[in-house]
Amino acid sequence: MALHPEGAPCWADAMFPDLEAAKRFYGELLGWTFGESSEEFGHYTHAFSDGKAVAAVVPQLPGVEGPASWNLYFATADAAATAARIRENGGTVTMEPIEVGEFGTMLSAQDPSGVFFSAWQPGEHFGFEKTGEPGSYCWVDINTRDPRRTDAFFGAVFPFEMQQMDHDEVDFKLFNVEGQPVAGRLEMEDEVPDIVAPFANVHFAVEDCDAAVATVTKLGGELRYGPMDSPFGRFATVADPQGAVFTLIDVGTTEGDMPTFS
Structure with missing residues (x-):
């Protein structure tokens, strides 16, 4: 492998x-x-x-x-x-x-x-054997209140090439490895409560975001944000019954033009 x-x-x-x-x-x-x-x-x-x-x-x-x-x-x-x-x-x-x-x-x-x-x-364990498909890891957004320090830190620790999204209202940056995007960095908005600590928001791929959200709530979890359409897929942020927060995304259902990065 x-x-x-x-x-x-x-x-x-x-x-x-x-x-x-x-x-x-x-x-x-x-x-x-x-x-x-x-x-x-x-x-x-x-x-x-x-x-x-x-x-x-x-x-x-x-x-x-x-x-x-x-x-x-x-x-x-x-x-x-x-x-x-x-x-x-x-x-x-x-x-x-x-x-x-x-x-x-x-x-x-x-x-x-x-x-x-x-x-x-x-060593013997290389990590993910499947990604980007339903039932597996798909993406991560690093949510931070101090984007400049976070960018400088991760760019020095790992060989990330960074691209800023061209958007006046959202501060989002891609972290690329060998020319391919592997993670995002998102500035946390002012309305996010201070009690919410900066975190790496792990995304898991699903076939149907709305159906997956319904399953979350049926099983005692909570919907935190969404579902929402985007050029990257239809997504929703949820918490499981024990408080673990993550995002569900259906990458096959997209809406809008892909943003540009520079």
């Missing part, structure tokens, strides 16, 4: 107070099936779509409080070097690089504005 290029999103996981409830929710919403929990690694449990690894769920650690949240990993060939660049550019390494058996090496960090993320140096 090919490696994900340096800086490309390569994996996503989330900790849940109730692991079995999370498996039921995402199993019905996204059609995921789940592998055996690994007791050696804290009951880390891989999720699969069409037999391909797409994410993982894990029980929340003892003493950890607050709602569940999705965590995105960026690919790196050298976790130690990435940790050094994070520190050099004003970020905080919240978990030092650690080997996860033969699977690879991970670290966790925050950018200067408070966006939490992780990085993954692969």
